[in-house]
Amino acid sequence: MEATSAAAASVFDHLEQAPEDPILGITVAYNKDPHPGKVNLGVGAYRTEEGKPLILNVVRRAEERLLADRSKNKEYLPITGLADFNKRSAMLILGSDSPAIVEKRLVTAQCLSGTGSLRVGAEFLARHYGVKLVFLPTPTWGNHFKVFMNAGLAVKTYRYYDNKTRGLDYEGMLEDIGAAPSGSVILLHACAHNPTGVDPTPQQWEGIRQAIRNRGHLPFFDSAYQGFASGSLDKDAHAVRTFVADGGECFIAQSFAKNLGLYGERVGALSIVTKSSGVATRVESQLKLVIRPMYSNPPIHGASIVALVLGDGDLFSEWTVELKGMADRIISMRHKLYDALRARGTPGDWTHILKQIGMFSFTGLNKEQVQFMTREYRIYMTLDGRISMAGLSLKTVPLLADAIHAAVTGAKA
């Protein structure tokens, strides 16, 4: 056979450039913008009043301890991660007296933050669960779709957000859950729904739980904001705990990106609550087979920090205070924005900004209005109208209010 020339075209010549991620791409665009007054309300990363990222005090202290401890090494973690971290993460979301923990019917694996925990759980379901169908709320975090689809599961949706009331479409949600094929996987945001900030009330959660258990569905919780919704870790875990208390099984994906500010260190955990400890052991062995060919074992740094904070009484207490501080600042921004819109006489009912919970506000602005705000006012946010309240400050609230006002009164629909 003739030798082909060194200039033979690449085997990947047919590739096109993929579009920017709809959420992470906002920050890319923001960074490119040279305008000094730009505001980034895109990705859900907490900012201080000065608009700076925040490293929690407890994290700094934990890191210092780790650094000073020369006996610590950088060996591989087990496939399912740091055991101490796993134990404490589970206790955090379930409560240390949880029946699942006491009865040892729980498997916890350290994973790559929330995304990684969801993906490992999804891969496990695709291999071992009989119903390969997941129901996601409408709307939901954009990345949920690909996480489940790439794992090999079919994805459908259930009604969640009511555009008209800007609240929960409770009846629609129950209807869709009831109509889903028995045994479907139902993805639930444990608290501080992303992107809407609309959470069920405790009574509504009870109705949802019953509907899910009645149909024999499998609940899969995405818990990315524990502590951020109400400011209380236990309160924010309430929905998850009621599902565990009824003795049924569930999956839980936990992230420490936001509540411990560990974003880039990728710290999270997948917990699977099963019927018995025997099942839990077998499930854990199969989880390892999913993880090993994906990344072998998880990164040690972030998990070590979390294990320290959760395991030390002082650090834990200090954390709860810092967490409440972040949650309170966000609530105060909600009030400031609401007041600013009212002061401008911006048409519309903006009370949803006050009622929504967590890091985001689902403003109700449409795509054209968002694009107008980005173009004319340098406000960077996702096209679905979601703004990260955590990115607002006293300084930038007036600018945002001006932009919203202009968009609502002047921009073409």
Next chain:
Amino acid sequence: MSTAAAPASSVPAGARSGWWEAVQPAARDPILGVTEAFLADSDPKKVNVGVGAYRNDEGKPVVLECVRKAEQIIAGKQNMEYLPMGGLVKFNDLSVKLAYGDTAPVLEEKRVAAVQTLSGTGACRLFADFQKRFKPDSRIYIPVPTWANHHNIWRDARVEAHTFRYYKPSTRGLDFEGLMEDLKKAPEGSFVLLHACAHNPTGVDPTADQWKEMSQLFKSNRLFPFFDMAYQGFASGDTVRDAQAIRIFMEDGHQLACAQSFAKNMGLYGQRVGCLSVVCDNSQQAVNVKSQLQQIARPMYSNPPLHGAQIVTTVLSDPELKEQWYKEVKVMADRIIGMREALKSNLEKLGSSLPWKHITEQIGMFCYSGLTEDQVDRLTKEFHIYMTRNGRISMAGVTTGNVEYLANAIHEVTK
């Protein structure tokens, strides 16, 4: 699974059977399971020559001094924001320079798509998923033997896998004729997994001339070279020398891909630091490929972990730290080479009639001893020596303190 509806007011879900009864216990990982068993053994003479993690002569894990210094520099300064999906840009730039050479033409022409990955495993998996997505009908050719997890990775990516001969038991060396024969039969457009240096588990590497012949074959038959480079610097002690296979293929104009790991050569195992790079036709294509790799990473883990990449970046971008790293890597490589010599000479002193020159001819962390599964089991049961059942000895676990004991035991089970 029950489909009967219970009354809405009482929902004792605990009464229904669970969903996971049918889940079978999975087999223990053949490599990581060895360390688990070792840790559970209370015998004071026990020796772990199982997992490939470096140990010093006291048998202890090592954190490199250049890494400690880098961590001091990083501490207290950085924020912990999300990295981009493709990871830390500066890290990627430094990684590919290390792999391809600081002034490699493909780098100057910006033709390399590079993304930070979860160590070597993550790089291989990302590439396997990418291969499946854009070349769905292509095959991967995997050497026999190889790191066991390679098969798992391409299987989970659903890529059709074939094997090619690599190790020749009778010589305990490379089966070059078999390798060339098998790869000649591979259809055009096939992807081939190559260990850039210090082949795992055999320690048997092709010579420069053999690499050159392979490179020609790959060109004439349009085979895609995928290099897994987990031991750059660790094999010979010289990072340039250890990358020679890649440099040979690059000189021949191949558009290859490379999975780099910093687990061993920088001792960053648990930090999970690696880089996947793909050489493309031109800079626009590199942008396209990188964007598509990111699309695969996003629904897997969103973006890679920060800390380890910061360490590597700090070490490689500081001339003093980089020099220190080169020295420390050489110390590790030299200790292993020394232990190879010690093990071989001990076996010869014991009067073993079997050939043991392969111990010093093989390179890198592992020695493919040639021991059978039964012999390995005897080593574990009778002598509390732990290794994988394919007879692979992690030389990094051998010390001046245990080399005689190890040699004695091997002699006992092979005489």
